[in-house]
Amino acid sequence: MIRLEHIDKTYNPHTVNEMQLFSDFNLEVKDKEFVSIIGSNGSGKTSLLNIICGSIPIDSGDIIINNESINKLSEFRRYKKIGRVYQNPAMGTCANMTILENMSLADNKGRIFDLKWGTNRKRINFYKEQLAQLNLGLEDKLSVKVGLLSGGQRQAMALLMSTMTPIDILILDEHTAALDPKTAEIIMELTDKVVKEKHLTTIMVTHNLMYALNYGNRLIMMHEGKAIMDMDSDEKTSVAVDDILDVFNRISIERGN
Numbered sequence: 001m002i003r004l005e006h007i008d009k010t011y012n013p014h015t016v017n018e019m020q021l022f023s024d025f026n027l028e029v030k031d032k033e034f035v036s037i038i039g040s041n042g043s044g045k046t047s048l049l050n051i052i053c054g055s056i057p058i059d060s061g062d063i064i065i066n067n068e069s070i071n072k073l074s075e076f077r078r079y080k081k082i083g084r085v086y087q088n089p090a091m092g093t094c095a096n097m098t099i100l101e102n103m104s105l106a107d108n109k110g111r112i113f114d115l116k117w118g119t120n121r122k123r124i125n126f127y128k129e130q131l132a133q134l135n136l137g138l139e140d141k142l143s144v145k146v147g148l149l150s151g152g153q154r155q156a157m158a159l160l161m162s163t164m165t166p167i168d169i170l171i172l173d174e175h176t177a178a179l180d181p182k183t184a185e186i187i188m189e190l191t192d193k194v195v196k197e198k199h200l201t202t203i204m205v206t207h208n209l210m211y212a213l214n215y216g217n218r219l220i221m222m223h224e225g226k227a228i229m230d231m232d233s234d235e236k237t238s239v240a241v242d243d244i245l246d247v248f249n250r251i252s253i254e255r256g257n
Contacts, residue, residue, distance in 0.1 A: 002029040002052065002169065002201065007061035009047065009225075021047055021225040025061070029218075034195055034202040036212035038244070039222030040251060045205040048222070049171050052203070054078045066168065079109070083162030083200075085155070087174040092158025095147030099138055099157070102146050103127040106161035130160055134190065152183035156190060163194055170195060172204035176211070184208075188215060209241045223251055 007025040012018050021044050029035055039045050050056045052063060054075035063070050070078055085092055093102050107123060124142070131139040134156045138149075146154060155175060163170065172191065176184035192215055195202050206212055212219055219236050221229035221244070229247065231239065 001031050001064075001066060002203075003027070003062075003064040004048075004051070005062045005064065007051065007063075008059040009051065009056070010059055013059075022051075022058075023225065025225060027220075027227065029201060029203060031201055032199050033218055034200075034216035035204065035218045035220060036216045037203060037205045037220045037222060038207070038209060038212045040248065042224075043222040044225040045222050046173060049084075049173055049203065049205060052078075052169075053082060053084060053171060081167050082169045082171060083167045084171040084173065085158050085162050085175040087177045089151045089154035089158060089178060092162065093146045093154050096145060098143050098145055099131070099149075100124070100127065100142040102157065102161065103130070103142075103164075106164045109165045130164065131157075134160065150183075152179055152187065155179060155183075155187055159187065159190060159194060163198055163200070167198075168201060170200045170202045172202065172206075174205050174207065177207060191215070209244045213239065213241060213244070221247065 004025060004027045007022045008020075009022040009025075010018060010020040025044075027048075037045050037048070047056065051058055054070070054073065058071075065081070094105065097105070104123070104127075107127075127142065128139040136153055136156060138153060138157065146157065149157070155178075159175070175191070176187050179187060188211055191204075194200070202216070204211075204216060213236055217233040217236075219229070219231040219239075220227050
């Protein structure tokens with residue numbers, strides 16, 4: 001479970017560019033819930049993810065995961081139980097390392113490194129089994145450098161690598177935005193499969209309204225640091241993409257766009 005309690009966050013305080021994004025913001029995400037978050041640019045979607053992961057500090061409030069405050073926990077320590085997939089496929093993989101080396105690196109997440117070989121050859125069959133699930137033929141290309149793969153292949157690997165070790169929470173930061181429509185659909189189907197099989201609590205930020213409606217069991221729309229829409233699974237089934245788009249258009253008009 002994730003709880004954000006009374007979160008305040010102001011960017012560039014005490015300057016002409018000061019902007020308060022969150023003011024007494026509260027949010028609870030239940031165990032195994034798959035939440036899709038939508039909203040216009042600047043609405044607070046990515047900032048929300050960064051606050052949970054520890055990429056940016058908060059001014060006040062509390063962040064609670066599994067009934068424990070993580071406010072004082074450093075970013076890299078939070079990632080022991082959090083997996084994150086970014087918009088840019090290059091951010092979740094190491095381009096100059098082979099597929100095998102990338103898989104080994106992900107396999108050792110959260111462990112203490114010492115003076116021994118980073119690649120465990122005894123795990124090769126396991127890596128092949130994991131890669132075979134992607135149906136991209138990567139299990140036969142372990143010696144290929146990841147930088148030579150397509151964006152879709154790298155993003156599929158990033159999703160797989162982020163969930164290789166036991167985690168409680170999966171953070172998806174517009175992870176299909178840089179992909180072509182066909183590849184994006186493949187990645188979304190893979191995402192849904194991984195989330196269900198591993199029973200992960202998931203927060204997905206997306207600009208794709210169709211994905212927000214079709215995947216997950218909760219939909220939140222952000223605007224100016226507030227959740228202005230919050231639908232459960234039953235409510236989502238009665239809403240069409242055009243209904244969501246109408247809300248977007250009204251907000252756009254109000255902002256003078």
